[in-house]
Amino acid sequence: MPDTLKISMQGIVKRFGGVVALDSVDFELRPGEVMALVGDNGAGKSTLVKTLAGAHTPDEGVMKLNGERVRFTSPQDAWNRGVATIFQELALAGKMTIADNIFLGREVTRKVAGIAFLDRRAMRRRSKELLKELDVVVPDIHTWVEHLSGGQRQGVAIARALNIDADVIVMDEPTAALAVAEVRKVLEFIKTLRRQGKSVVLISHNVQDVFEVSDRITVLRRGRRIGLLETDKTTPEEVVGYITGAAETKSRRAVAQETPA
């Protein structure tokens, strides 16, 4: 296949003690697509995401980034290779300004008498640009992040990923616990990212959101991938069927009936 997958994971196994959280899971992500990752609680979504983010190392399986085999040793390692995961907690420092958060851990400095001092002006300018690109509206760039709304915080977290030129952005339940208007805003962010050619993995419980923004849908159930669907060619009912296992039983029954006696 000529056009390389952005990310491909094959046969990923992750065990915690006796529990098999991921049972030989395959996952793929094309350049510039929004891939939704859905599944019931305990289906293995968050384990898969943490593996993708570098927070877990898989026990078995192969992971490729742009066709090259990779093994992330930490979330930082993954970020440095352009795979930015925005966890549900967002990892923002509440009592720091928007610009300080966007540049946290990778500050712009300017040498004065041999000492690297913060270049606050450059960081503010770049932060404003990033927020503008994403169309995040904030009262003031000096606002503490803890005074922002949930949607604005998502915006800041995404801006941080864009700042390091991440081309894969993994978002863990970005719309959970947001007001309706804020959900709209976050879905707009995702569409903007796709327009910019970024690949997005969207983990969500909300099938409606998934249908609004995704290109394809990966369904996990009990640590396995039981469905890889094109969003255009499926229905919310079918996806819910996969999530709850109804589709699985049905297909198994179909298979059983077709098997000649």
Place this chain on the structure above:
Amino acid sequence: MLAALALLCVVFASQSEFFLSERNFTTILRNSVDLAVICAGMTIVIILGGIDVSVGGIVAVSAVLIGRAYQLGMPDWVVVPVGLAAGALLGALNGAIISKSRVPPIVATLGTMYIYIAVLFLVIGGVWISGLPNTLSFLVLGDAFGVPSGVFVIGAVYVFSWLLLRWTPWGQRVVAIGCDEVAARLNGIRVDRTKIQAYALLGVFAGIAAILYVARLRNVEVNIGTNIALEAIAATILGGANIRGGVGSLIGTLMGVVFIKMTQNGLVLIGVSSLWETVVIGALLIIVLILDSLETRRTS
């Protein structure tokens, strides 16, 4: 805070005509220098989300090493680095215990406090070290350009701390850890290393305080450093630092130091027994913490 300071001045001035004299203010300043220096470090540690109740012990051990070094006839250029290195080492030890063992800082430093104090007693054996040279006394007792030299010492320490805290990536890390340690870790900040550095910096400042103490009093007594932790924490919290981390102000802390030293001075001038000093400071600390806690409950 400024209003509180002004109020304090009015109260004490009405009780003692000596309080508002220039000589008394110079005295207050001279008594404030060592505490002020320590408080710059304490502010950084509290912003980091930590606390250090062992600073008095660090001052004691540094001072006793300085005293012994002088007694062995060593010159200032040896004695001063010895004092600073001792402070840095003990501070770094605190930081290492806290970051590696995950013991809450208040408990870890309470433990090291007693260890450090024991070191003091083992070395000093209950006898004062006295008659030390006055070669560095000018740092506290002298004047430069018509201004008490303590002003320059405090100024240097605070400008350095402010630049470090507000204008370097290291300062950003400190604030981020104080806001949310897990988030800081997810951002690739080396939390343990930053903590050790912050506690070591406080240790260095405690070492400077020990040098200033010896320079001022020219002796080392057995109860050195007893109330320093209380005073330093109270001054920092009075100055607006949040005991839960993330927030703090060096200028505020400096005002807190002045407030505490003025209170002590005023109480002595109006004839209150010095036993009440710690009662007043301890009560102030608790009142501020209660107000802060009420404020947090109101806003959240």
